[in-house]
Amino acid sequence: MEITASVMTAPNEPLETVTLELSDPRPDEVLVRLAATGICASDAHTHTGRIPSPSPCVLGHEGAGVVERVGANVTHVGVGDHVALSWVPSCGVCRHCVSGRPVLCTAAAPALLAGTLLDGTVRLHRDGRPVSHYSFLSTFATHAVVPAASAVRIGRDVPLAVASLVGCGILTGYGAVVNKAKVTPGSSVLVFGAGGVGLSAVMAARVSGAGQIIVVDPVESKLEEATVFGATAGLVPSDDLVSRIRDLSGGGVDYAIDAAGGEGILGQAFAATIPGGTIVCVGMPDVDARPSLPGPELVRDEKIVTGSLYGSSRPSLDIPSILRQYAAGVLPLDRMITQAYDLDRIDHAFADMRAGKLKRGVVVFDEQLAGLPAPDPVVTLAA
């Protein structure tokens, strides 16, 4: 079938909105008509070449839509089901999957890096030439063929614009707090970065009952927005940042979430955490980053430093759970949406993201299904 997609021909080249040929789903795949897709920082980092990926490709790795066809082996979703997409199609049988840690699944990684689906081939072609997939999903398109394990069935009561965000940034930030840090009621939580992932960590800390949620971000307006999601204090980085955090938290926080990944942040998070506390690294550092920690304190203070990939989640359980919490009014996910963009203006969204103007930008393909809550403010942000 013919679809409309935004194609990255090469890093830093303008995205092109064109007609592509999308092949039929194979036995373990699903064809999804997208209602909406979120625009994530990783898409922008791939466009600049900071994250290497084959091109030409169709970017986009968080989306939601309606199942249009299923392969012969697919039983967990059917035609007409609403689905949110996960970019970790876990195999279910490797040692990580059977131990309950599907985001560490070893089956998917080679295909993800190669820009193919799980069988090592592509379903996308432009004028007969192959076009790579991105993170199995390639949601900057009207339709996508994805691995069956990437399609997570969700309730029909959830606007698909909201559901489209859950499959990457929200799950990553929420899961770092709930699944990895396991934040306890009354505790103090420090979050570096007030973008989509950081704000999702803030929301999760609030629903976990944290008594104090301190957010650090260089953009002051983002700190104000963070209070909407549950932050109790906001700090702009400074030379005395760690002592300010210690003062605010009565000696140090119980948990620190690094949703930024920038140079020096892990050291600050470590120093601002109390003995016995937990530091979770979520934001992706540069490929050659080699952060250092004070060895004696690591031993003496029994601090736990850990990474968290994709919210250390079990996507097929966590995505519906997060959306039920949205439907119940507990997680204000719709407030993450700053701006809707047309498919041919995604590079404007990248520019707005780099300028710190976006919590989350979305592309809407079907307004009715997306049920896009009025983004505030409804303005075109890019010049």
Ligand SMILES: [Zn+2]
């Ligand atoms: Zn992402």
Ligand SMILES: [Zn+2]
């Ligand atoms: Zn596996």
